[in-house]
Amino acid sequence: MKSWFPAPWLSVCLLAIWLLLNQSLELGQILFGILLAIAIPVITAPLRPNFPAVTRPIALFRLLSYALVEIIRSSFNVSRIILFRGTKNVNSQFIIIPLDMDNPAGLALLSCLINSTPGTVWVEYFSDRRELSLHVFDLHDEAWWIDTIKNKYEKPIMAVFE
Amino acid sequence: MINMANDIPAWAAILVIFFLLLGSFIIVVGTLGLVRLGDFYQRIHGPAITITLGTGSVLIASMILFSSTHERLVIHELLITAFVFLTAPLGAMMMMRAAVYRGRRQQQRDESK
DSSP: OTTOSHHHHHHHHHHHHHHHTOOOOOOHHHHHHHHHHHHHHHHHHHGSSSOOOOOHHHHHHHHHHHHHHHHHHHHHHHHHHHHHOOOOGOOOOOEEEOOSOOOOHHHHHHHHHHHHSSSSEEEETTTTTEEEEEEEOOOOOOHHHHHHHEEEEEEHHHHHOO | OOOOHHSSOOOHHHHHHHHHHHHHHHHHHHHHHHHOOSSHHHHHTTHIIIIIIIIHHHHHHHHHHHHHOOOOOOTTTHHHHHHHHHHHHHHHHHHHHEEEEEEEHHHHHHHHH
């Protein structure tokens, strides 16, 4: 089983993508999708970094729902600033956040979540110091940001891959 | 096809209109941000709302509209959401790093003068 599906989650996603693209649940499409789900992970194995597996999908789901709410909330915050506040008194700042995590898959997930949230952009991760540099659109309290990133994002992400 | 508007149930029409208006409004605000905001580091946050909430609302409207008129679930818009979630952050990160690099080089040039 392991040698047929070296990356089971990737295979499931590929099958789902194939069926969604064709918008059909016909037997032929399912069989062809399964063929792709077996072939593509085997062919692309050398390209795939050796990521740790997601061991707790429920933790991942909870993290993604929190991030979704946060994305919607900060979208409205950013809209309000663009529409109603002069750009002169927006406090845009770079901040440094010390991280405990050095797992590449976790950092990739963190970067997707942070960059998808309006108002924050990932600048650089200093791997030697384990520090993350972010640019925040409207900074009011640096300690609050560090606390949020560490407790609401970093800890759940570490729990997903633990 | 011309009479498609008659086939949409009222509840779906209301939801579709709501999400389309919200999405278009957010997209306009995001674009307005490009004009109104001061420097590059601020302007990068403007389109971020367009690609998340803007695209999201339009895609939800599309899913509701076609699911209600085709009388089956049309959810391949979810793929667009997934691809945007995977690719847009990369673009933002690359532009940000390029801008920081440019800023540092400018600083060095000013100091050496």
